[in-house]
Amino acid sequence: MKKAFLILLAAWVGVASAQEVYVAKYLGDRRAAVTYTFDDGLLEHYTRVFPELKKRGLKATFGVIGSKVGRDMKGTPCLTWPMLREMAADGQEIASHGWEHRNVTTLAPEALRHEIERNDSAIADSVGTFPMTYFYPGNRKDSLVVARCEAGRVGSRLRQVSMGSKRDSAWMRRWVDGLLERGDWGIAMTHGITTGYDALGDPSRFWAHLDYVSSLRDSLWVGTLAEVTAYVRERDNVRLDVSAGAGGITVTPRLTLDGAVYSQPLTLVVRSPRPVRAVQGGRQLGVTMKEGRAVMDFDPNGGMITITEI
Numbered sequence: 001m002k003k004a005f006l007i008l009l010a011a012w013v014g015v016a017s018a019q020e021v022y023v024a025k026y027l028g029d030r031r032a033a034v035t036y037t038f039d040d041g042l043l044e045h046y047t048r049v050f051p052e053l054k055k056r057g058l059k060a061t062f063g064v065i066g067s068k069v070g071r072d073m074k075g076t077p078c079l080t081w082p083m084l085r086e087m088a089a090d091g092q093e094i095a096s097h098g099w100e101h102r103n104v105t106t107l108a109p110e111a112l113r114h115e116i117e118r119n120d121s122a123i124a125d126s127v128g129t130f131p132m133t134y135f136y137p138g139n140r141k142d143s144l145v146v147a148r149c150e151a152g153r154v155g156s157r158l159r160q161v162s163m164g165s166k167r168d169s170a171w172m173r174r175w176v177d178g179l180l181e182r183g184d185w186g187i188a189m190t191h192g193i194t195t196g197y198d199a200l201g202d203p204s205r206f207w208a209h210l211d212y213v214s215s216l217r218d219s220l221w222v223g224t225l226a227e228v229t230a231y232v233r234e235r236d237n238v239r240l241d242v243s244a245g246a247g248g249i250t251v252t253p254r255l256t257l258d259g260a261v262y263s264q265p266l267t268l269v270v271r272s273p274r275p276v277r278a279v280q281g282g283r284q285l286g287v288t289m290k291e292g293r294a295v296m297d298f299d300p301n302g303g304m305i306t307i308t309e310i
Contacts, residue, residue: 021242021251023235024267025183026221026228029295032179033221033228034213035187036060037157039097039135041069041084042196043077049193050087052207056214061225062087063097063135063157066122073101076196081126088127093224095157096120096131103140104149116149132226132261133157154261155229160189163206164198172209180219185228230264233257234300238266248276248308259301270294270307280305 026033038045041064053060062084065073070080088094098104099119104112116134124130134149134156141149141158150156163172179186192199193206200206213222221228234255241252251268270276276294278285281303285296298305 020269020271021240021249022269023238023240024269024295025235026185027223027231027265027267027297028221029267029269029290029293030221031183031219033185033223034176034179035185035223035225035228036163037095037135037160037187037189037225038062039189039191040073040076040101040196041065041078041097042073042192043079044193044195046079046083046087048203050090050092052210053092054090056210058210058214058222059091059093059224059227061093061095061133063095064119064123064131065097065101066099066119068101069122069126073196076192084123084127088129093133093226094123094127094129094131095133095135095225096123097135098137101137103138104136104145105140105142112145112148133229152261154226154264155233157187157189157225160187162198163188163190163200165201167200169205169208172205173212176209176213176216176220180216185232187225227264230262231266234262234264234266238300240268248306251305251307252303253298253300253305255300263299263301265297266300268296268298268305270296272309275310276307277310278305278307 038049038060041062045062049060064084068078070078072078084094096119098115100115102115104115107115120131132153134153136157146156146158161175175186190200191197193203194201213220234257237256239254241254243250255262271292272294273292275289276287278287278296280298285298285305287294287296
């Protein structure tokens, strides 16, 4: 990871002279991140998965095939546009999985444009949000297709692990534990829970897995594909200009990405033995102290942050 940091050489009154200021690897200075993605817009994503996510206050990403909404995917019922609007209003991410679920690497330019843009328009018009990430049908992609499908978005699903019929409870727990050990970001891909391609099977196993993940909130960020993709790209493309004064420091983030697309809050970490107060653009930021670190979320496009001791 390209860590945006600066070691302050000037002394900050009351604070050690070598002072680290950097962007945390993941939101909230958590150790790892996980994203759950659901393909094909199946009905049970609304009837089964959505209620369980709401119950735990979790968010996931649902890849929608516009031509299948309100119909079926190879005999498996799909959800409707009103259902998707309700999910989006709750904070669930609605992503594009193509208009007709076509292999985008085989399409001529005009057919590719239609596959991408018709689905984007359908989702934007019917759900009210533009899909900020893209799922590749069959995971088929190449560099040219990725560039085209990611245009105007924060990114696409470039990797994943299947969480289907072959995954038992022990495997799912080991997978999450491994993410925490490595400080990694894992992306799970699931189609059906009880129906559809490679259905997971007994739903209670997955609900128990979500319970386990929920218990790790302090160290594991459960974010949507758009949230974590944007965070990682912003984190790796932001520069922090830091200066020290008699009463504290100022941090000016400079993001080289398009602010109209990339607006995910980042987490700033400042080494400090004492509590601090942080203000950005006239707005006080929430600061949490963690073992000699002041941790705060900030707007990477929001201008200078002033940090002073309390």
